[in-house]
Amino acid sequence: MSKKQRIISVAIFATLIILILSGIFLIKTPINNADEISEVMRDAVLHEREKISIFGISVNPGLVSAYTVTAILLLLALIIRIFAIPKFKIIPGKFQLLLEQAVGTFDSLAEEKSPHRNKFLSFYIFAAGSYIFMGTIFELFGVQAVTERGSPISLPAPLADINGAIALGVMSYGVILIGGLVANGIGGALKALKDFSLPISMSFRLFGALLSGALVTELVYYYYSLSFVLPVIVGILFTLLHAIIQAYVLTMLTAQFYGESTENKKEE
Amino acid sequence: MNLPLNIDLRQILLHMLNFVILAFGMYFILYKPVKEFMEKRRKIYETTDKEAKENLAKADSLKKEYEEKLSFADEEIKKSREQSELQANSDAAKIIAKAQKEAEDILNKSKKQAEYESKEALQRANREISEITVAAAKKVVYKDTREAFDAFLESAKGDADGGK
Known part of the structure; x- marks a missing residue:
């Protein structure tokens, strides 16, 4: 490509962008549904209006996301299982390495944090x-669903729904509690009960982190002028990073507390 | 029950059900086979490692054994060589001694022989001298020189014949 051609193509690009931008800022777009931003935000948190009906039960969109995930x-x-695992080799290929890395990461995390008892924990985390990882990534695909009111909605991350977050937080706490009970009897359970704030903190950490991502994305997309380069950054910040960070944080915390409640005191 | 933040117990339970399904599905479909495979590989490597170590230990002990044998053999060879040297030395000494003895014997024998022969020669010479003397005396007795000369010649001739 000669220098002249390059200059021409850059100029075309620049004019195009300027034209589009001017159009965006000059034309006053009417917001069609008349959904006020405050309403949208409130609904993203509380899910009062947008409900989806499955089998006659009116549920939050997050639940639909959860089952979809x-x-x-x-x-x-x-x-x-069908196509890759039978082809596993002793010296792994790239995909096999990825799978083994995924399993091995959680396995070693469980082993490291809870050396006495980690078979169930490893599988749970x-x-x-x-x-958590897949659920958060899921938000990016923007799968559409129809609400009870008949309006379309893109499905949020399942854990951005407070019920989903509470379910996972409480279950993790349950795993820790039962692990302690099985390993150390009443003492282990009491040890886990001592951290009674754990289910709340775990639930709300997940909820807050993922909801914040959803809210900011919603906010950004609400205004046309913000819908250009920004969503890429926001999408990466609040979705991809959250996917990794939240998955790591919850599993790490669960493993940590599980290790504490199942710690074998007699050996020490 | 109306909880704040629109928390709905039924939905929480539904979420839990979802997660339990997911967890067990993942366990049986993905987690277990992958882990079993990893375990299998670990075992394979462990056995290979163990075998290699065993083989190494075996080789080491074999090496030691052979070295021991080798040093033993060396000693054996040294010993046998010394022995054979000793044997050879003693044999040589014996042979030399025997040879010396034989030489001495031969020398003694020849000495005796020589003595004996010289004695005999002496005796003979003595005898001849006495005979010559007797003959000379006879010649003196014979007055006639011619007669005497003949007689001497006769007797010398007879002597020489008798000596032979």
């Missing part, structure tokens, strides 16, 4: 980690 994950797992 499960279906996707199980399907993926099944595909991997593997499932929780992949659920």
Whole structure:
């Protein structure tokens, strides 16, 4: 490409962008649904208006996301199970390495944080980690659903729904509690009960982190002028990073407390 | 029950159900086979490692054994060589001694022989001298020179014949 051609193409690009931008700022766009931003934000937190009906039960969109994520994950797992795992070799290929890394990461995390008892924990944090990761990534795809009112809605991350976050937080606490009870009897359970704020903190940490991502994305997309380069940054910051960070934080915390409650005192 | 933040217990339970399904599905479909495979590989490597170590230990002990044997053999060779040297030395000494003895014997024998022969020669010479003397005396007795000369010649001739 000669210098002249390059200059021409850059000029065309620049004019195009300027034209579009001027159009955006000059034309006053009417907001069609008349959904006020405050209303949208409030609904993203509380889910008072936008409900989806499954089998006659009116639920938050997050629940639909949750089941969708499960279906996707199980399907993926099944595909991997059928097509990839029988071809596993002693010296792994790239994909096999990735899978083994995923399993091995949670496995070693469980082993490191809870050296006395980690079989169940390892599997639990593997499932929780992949659920949180996939659930958060899921938000990016913007799968559409129809609400009870008939309006379309893009499905949020399942854990941006407070019920989903509470479910996962409480379950993690339950795992810690039961692990302590099985390993150390009443003492272990009491040790876990001592941290009674754990389920609340775990639930709300997840909820807050993922909701913040959803809210900021919503906010950015609400205004046309913000919908250009910004969503890429926001999407990466609040979705991809959250996917990794939250998956790591919850699994790490669960492993940590599980290790404490199942700690074998007699050996010390 | 109306909880704040629109928390809905039924939905929480539904979320839990979802997660339990997910967890067990993931466990049986993905986690278990992958982990089993990793375990299998770990075992394979462990056995290979163990075998290699065993082989190494075996080789080491074999090496030691052979070295021991080798040093033993060396000693054996040294010993046998010394022995054979000793044997050879003693044999040589014996042979030399025998040879010396034989030489001495031969020398003694020849000495005796020589003595004996010289004695005999002496005796003979003595005898001849006495005979010559007797003959000379006879010649003196014979007055006639011619007669005497003949007689001497006769007797010398007879002597020489008898000596032979």
